Amino acid sequence: MERVTIPPPAQAPPAAPSYRRSHLDQLESESIYLMREVAAQFERPALLFSGGKDSIVMVHLARKAFWPAKFPFPLLHIDTGHNFQEALDFRDRLAARLGCELLVRTVQDSIDRGRVVEETGPHASRNALQTVTLLDALAELRIDAAFGGGRRDEEKARAKERFFSHRDRFGQWDPRNQRPELWNLFNGRRGPGEHFRVFPLSNWTELDVWQYIAREGVDLPSLYFSHRREVFFRDGQWLARSPWVPLLPGEAYEERTVRFRTVGDATCTGAVESTAATVEEIVVEVAAARVTERGTRADDRRSEAAMEDRKRQGYF
Amino acid sequence: MSVAEEAEARAGGYEQAARQYREMDLLRFTTAGSVDDGKSTLIGRLLYDTKSIFADQLEAIEGATRRRGEEGINLALLTDGLRAEREQNITIDVAYRYFATPRRKFIIADTPGHVQYTRNMVTGASTAELAIVLVDARKGVLTQSRRHGFISSLLRIPHVLVAVNKMDLVDYRQDVYDAIVADYSGFAEKLGVQDLTFIPISALAGDNVVAKSERLGWYNGATLLHHLESVNVGADRNLVDFRFPVQYVIRPHQDFRGFAGRVASGTVTPGEEVVVLPSGVATRVRSVEAFEGPLPRAAEGDSVVVTLADEVDVSRGDMIVRRNNLPTVGSRLDAMLCWIGEQPLDPATPYVIQHTTRSSRAFVSRVVYRIDVDTLHREEAARLEMNDIGRVEVTASVPLFFDAYQGNRATGSFILVDPYTNVTVAAGMIRGPVQTADELFPAAAPGPAAVSPDVVWEGWNVPREEREARNGHGAAVLWFTGLSGAGKTTIAGRVERRLFEAGVQTMLLDGDTLRHGLNGDLGFSPADRAENIRRVGEVARLFFAQGAIVLCTFVSPYREDRARVRALLPEGRFVEIFVHAPLDELRRRDPKGLYARADRGEVANLTGVSAPYEPPEAPEMVLRTDRLSVDEAVDQVLARLRAEGLLPG
Ligand SMILES: Nc1nc2c(ncn2[C@@H]2O[C@H](COP(=O)(O)OP(=O)(O)O)[C@@H](O)[C@H]2O)c(=O)[nH]1
Numbered sequence: 001m002e003r004v005t006i007p008p009p010a011q012a013p014p015a016a017p018s019y020r021r022s023h024l025d026q027l028e029s030e031s032i033y034l035m036r037e038v039a040a041q042f043e044r045p046a047l048l049f050s051g052g053k054d055s056i057v058m059v060h061l062a063r064k065a066f067w068p069a070k071f072p073f074p075l076l077h078i079d080t081g082h083n084f085q086e087a088l089d090f091r092d093r094l095a096a097r098l099g100c101e102l103l104v105r106t107v108q109d110s111i112d113r114g115r116v117v118e119e120t121g122p123h124a125s126r127n128a129l130q131t132v133t134l135l136d137a138l139a140e141l142r143i144d145a146a147f148g149g150g151r152r153d154e155e156k157a158r159a160k161e162r163f164f165s166h167r168d169r170f171g172q173w174d175p176r177n178q179r180p181e182l183w184n185l186f187n188g189r190r191g192p193g194e195h196f197r198v199f200p201l202s203n204w205t206e207l208d209v210w211q212y213i214a215r216e217g218v219d220l221p222s223l224y225f226s227h228r229r230e231v232f233f234r235d236g237q238w239l240a241r242s243p244w245v246p247l248l249p250g251e252a253y254e255e256r257t258v259r260f261r262t263v264g265d266a267t268c269t270g271a272v273e274s275t276a277a278t279v280e281e282i283v284v285e286v287a288a289a290r291v292t293e294r295g296t297r298a299d300d301r302r303s304e305a306a307m308e309d310r311k312r313q314g315y316f
Numbered sequence: 317m318s319v320a321e322e323a324e325a326r327a328g329g330y331e332q333a334a335r336q337y338r339e340m341d342l343l344r345f346t347t348a349g350s351v352d353d354g355k356s357t358l359i360g361r362l363l364y365d366t367k368s369i370f371a372d373q374l375e376a377i378e379g380a381t382r383r384r385g386e387e388g389i390n391l392a393l394l395t396d397g398l399r400a401e402r403e404q405n406i407t408i409d410v411a412y413r414y415f416a417t418p419r420r421k422f423i424i425a426d427t428p429g430h431v432q433y434t435r436n437m438v439t440g441a442s443t444a445e446l447a448i449v450l451v452d453a454r455k456g457v458l459t460q461s462r463r464h465g466f467i468s469s470l471l472r473i474p475h476v477l478v479a480v481n482k483m484d485l486v487d488y489r490q491d492v493y494d495a496i497v498a499d500y501s502g503f504a505e506k507l508g509v510q511d512l513t514f515i516p517i518s519a520l521a522g523d524n525v526v527a528k529s530e531r532l533g534w535y536n537g538a539t540l541l542h543h544l545e546s547v548n549v550g551a552d553r554n555l556v557d558f559r560f561p562v563q564y565v566i567r568p569h570q571d572f573r574g575f576a577g578r579v580a581s582g583t584v585t586p587g588e589e590v591v592v593l594p595s596g597v598a599t600r601v602r603s604v605e606a607f608e609g610p611l612p613r614a615a616e617g618d619s620v621v622v623t624l625a626d627e628v629d630v631s632r633g634d635m636i637v638r639r640n641n642l643p644t645v646g647s648r649l650d651a652m653l654c655w656i657g658e659q660p661l662d663p664a665t666p667y668v669i670q671h672t673t674r675s676s677r678a679f680v681s682r683v684v685y686r687i688d689v690d691t692l693h694r695e696e697a698a699r700l701e702m703n704d705i706g707r708v709e710v711t712a713s714v715p716l717f718f719d720a721y722q723g724n725r726a727t728g729s730f731i732l733v734d735p736y737t738n739v740t741v742a743a744g745m746i747r748g749p750v751q752t753a754d755e756l757f758p759a760a761a762p763g764p765a766a767v768s769p770d771v772v773w774e775g776w777n778v779p780r781e782e783r784e785a786r787n788g789h790g791a792a793v794l795w796f797t798g799l800s801g802a803g804k805t806t807i808a809g810r811v812e813r814r815l816f817e818a819g820v821q822t823m824l825l826d827g828d829t830l831r832h833g834l835n836g837d838l839g840f841s842p843a844d845r846a847e848n849i850r851r852v853g854e855v856a857r858l859f860f861a862q863g864a865i866v867l868c869t870f871v872s873p874y875r876e877d878r879a880r881v882r883a884l885l886p887e888g889r890f891v892e893i894f895v896h897a898p899l900d901e902l903r904r905r906d907p908k909g910l911y912a913r914a915d916r917g918e919v920a921n922l923t924g925v926s927a928p929y930e931p932p933e934a935p936e937m938v939l940r941t942d943r944l945s946v947d948e949a950v951d952q953v954l955a956r957l958r959a960e961g962l963l964p965g
Contacts, residue, residue, distance in 0.1 A: 020550065021341070029617055159413065184578070187731065
């Protein structure tokens with residue numbers, strides 16, 4: 001029997017594809033572009049991994065940027081020795097899961113070798129000391145580009161920070177010697193001994209980061225979510241009970257429902273009282289926040305220009 | 317409102333934002349104004365009124381305001397950054413600010429005025445889709461305001477918003493506003509600003525910034541924030557010309573080779589035919605990959621990984637483009653340059669040019685003129701200094717793949733870097749290739765596919781001049797054109813023999829030899845004839861660069877094709893020789909029997925009979941072979957070469 005082929009019905013033309021992209025898509029694409037640019041322009045990049053959400057988001061972006069290959073740089077953690085155990089565990093699990101190289105350099109080591117002197121007193125913090133450990137590590141490992149999670153919305157002095165931030169041979173930042181960044185052309189040329197800090201999250205705000213974490217389902221250390229913890233109140237904020245911070249007269253531990261907005265050195269990272277236990281709840285809470293994230297860091301509270309001074313010296 | 321109430325209000329707005337964030341898009345804008353026009357106040361106002369200022373920031377500013385002996389909160393203090401500037405009360409660099417409404421996230425590139433004004437504004441404008449130009453209502457349109465408009469148009473910012481500020485100080489009078497609108501509109505028309513909007517505001521009092529003001533009741537338009545929220549972003553995106561500069565090669569294992577990059581413009585879908593530049597190899601897109609999996613397409617701005625159907629050698633700096641939509645390829649750029657380096661432009665410095673993901677050495681070979689940014693007059697200039705803008709010619713050491721900045725910001729922009737200090741010294745916007753053949757003979761350029769002829773003078777390892785010095789004679793291309801049977805091959809053959817015997821480096825190219833090999837794929841349609849001659853010209857150019865006297869014998873019936881070859885060579889080195897005899901004389905000779913066959917209709921497209929021949933208008937030589945013997949003709953050619961100094965006396 002002869003078969004008659006019936007032509008398929010004329011199909012409706014497919015709807016014109018939408019090329020519209022959300023702000024998160026655009027931020028993500030920009031960050032990926034930057035990371036690839038660094039991998040191409042530099043010989044020995046490293047990702048400064050603090051254990052905080054910004055560096056975790058950076059790792060997530062790095063995976064995306066080089067997929068299906070592994071990202072071509074190690075994680076470098078500068079450990080003050082005063083870290084929350086949850087953050088350290090999370091760090092080790094993450095590195096093991098991704099199979100990436102994790103390098104750790106400790107402030108304790110810098111102290112032991114006499115590179116720095118431990119601060120004393122009730123407000124002692126190793127936050128300032130880590131700059132030395134960091135610069136030593138960069139020199140030792142001959143790292144020419146170090147990714148940092150800094151964002152321009154964090155603090156006034158960061159508003160003028162570049163994506164590619166040039167550091168001289170002493171690791172220092174000179175606000176007058178930064179290169180204008182035009183279009184998406186990044187100039188990573190450097191002299192011997194000089195390096196760059198690169199900030200792929202420059203254009204993100206705290207809210208963007210949380211929205212992105214929610215969208216992407218990025219895993220975070222438990223510290224970020226509401227939990228019961230022994231804390232004490234000092235200088236207008238809650239600090240966690242830890243072996244490193246002795247109580248002052250009049251201070252006492254109490255158990256509160258708190259979470260951390262940043263995860264850094266336990267001696268100076270304040271907790272906020274919060275019941276936000278999921279990423280979505282945090283997004284709402286952050287959106288309504290009255291205080292900047294850095295407002296919970298004792299190290300920034302020391303003086304109005306504190307951040308700027310630390311940056312000049314080579315801080316993160 | 318108290319701080320607590322502020323926070324409440326913000327919480328409401330942001331909760332909504334948190335839910336709607338998938339809907340939010342992004343607008344990058346830049347702000348410009350002369351000192352004290354109220355730019356910082358306006359930005360402070362925007363941040364304040366959109367509840368983007370945190371309580372701790374607000375407290376800090378209240379404190380700072382008090383310490384300055386002022387009352388309330390000085391909104392301008394919100395946006396000023398570094399301590400040195402706070403002390404000097406000026407801002408010295410582009411600062412970025414962020415705020416969001418439920419609809420849109422905003423990135424402000426806040427560019428201060430003052431000394432390095434041009435440099436800062438160009439930097440801020442390079443990524444902006446909208447510019448706010450502030451005008452002080454009391455002062456009207458000043459030189460500075462015009463300058464801002466000019467730079468916005470130079471950088472092709474699609475939307476310009478003129479905020480007429482300090483309306484409170486002119487009693488909110490409409491006539492003051494109208495006069496400024498009329499004045500600025502006339503000016504903007506000359507610049508070709510595409511989308512120009514005016515809004516009367518008081519940044520200090522908050523009129524028409526976020527909330528509509530009754531004191532400006534005569535104004536019916538949108539508030540400033542509403543305009544920012546509703547302006548059509550992305551309308552200026554180039555979604556037509558697919559350009560994919562390869563950023564990084566991703567090769568996790570033997571079976572995967574992907575090219576990572578951000579789509580500079582256009583769109584791409586799997587299966588499309590593409591060409592890789594500079595190799596010119598054609599292939600197809602096998603897939604467009606992302607972490608989430610293969611994508612049906614990628615568009616301008618997307619960071620993706622492209623895999624190709626064939627094993628093609630591709631590395632960083634190459635560009636993948638659509639087969640029938642190519643950028644210009646060339647190493648000489650006609651560009652507008654904004655000089656931002658502290659040291660003036662030096663024509664002897666081999667700068668590093670960064671263009672897309674490609675970089676090479678480049679000289680600024682010529683300053684055509686400088687623009688006075690205040691008067692917009694062009695003036696002659698030998699060099700450019702910091703904050704100067706001028707039109708220049710740039711010669712790169714490798715071909716670049718570019719488009720005019722006007723139609724493509726990503727492939728039309730470049731920077732120059734000082735090779736000694738590594739500092740970025742200039743921002744460039746490409747107008748096009750340096751116009752040589754294309755400008756002189758527009759008809760000769762067969763569409764955008766044309767590889768710019770400028771590639772010619774590119775760094776040969778051993779320069780031609782050295783070869784000529786050793787050979788003891790000059791290089792040249794002798795182009796014999798004329799109808800079949802006119803005597804081109806005979807004369808050229810004898811000339812070559814004579815030269816060769818005198819120890820001259822020679823090469824003879826004729827239609828038959830080339831059509832056997834290199835041009836075996838070409839027929840005799842006008843397009844194929846043009847391509848035939850183009851390739852011959854390129855081959856001749858190579859032998860020329862090698863120091864030879866190249867003799868080419870081609871009917872080459874079209875003037876444009878011959879002009880194109882001429883344009884490939886330096887002045888005086890292309891000798892066009894019209895070998896001519898009347899048609900009936902040719903019919904009589906007819907050595908190959910072509911005319912007879914054509915007359916019988918057996919040969920189509922015989923030049924001079926059934927296909928046109930365009931005789932040269934100003935050839936270097938005409939050889940009337942019906943009046944000259946072969947030897948006489950040969951002697952004339954040799955005499956001419958001696959007269960030109962190409963052969964030793
Ligand atoms: N009356 C009035 N004063 C304003 C307005 N906008 C800004 N100013 C004042 O103009 C001066 C300069 O403003 P500022 O924002 O620092 O200008 P900038 O140099 O452009 O950043 C300050 O004293 C402001 O208070 C306005 O709309 N009305």
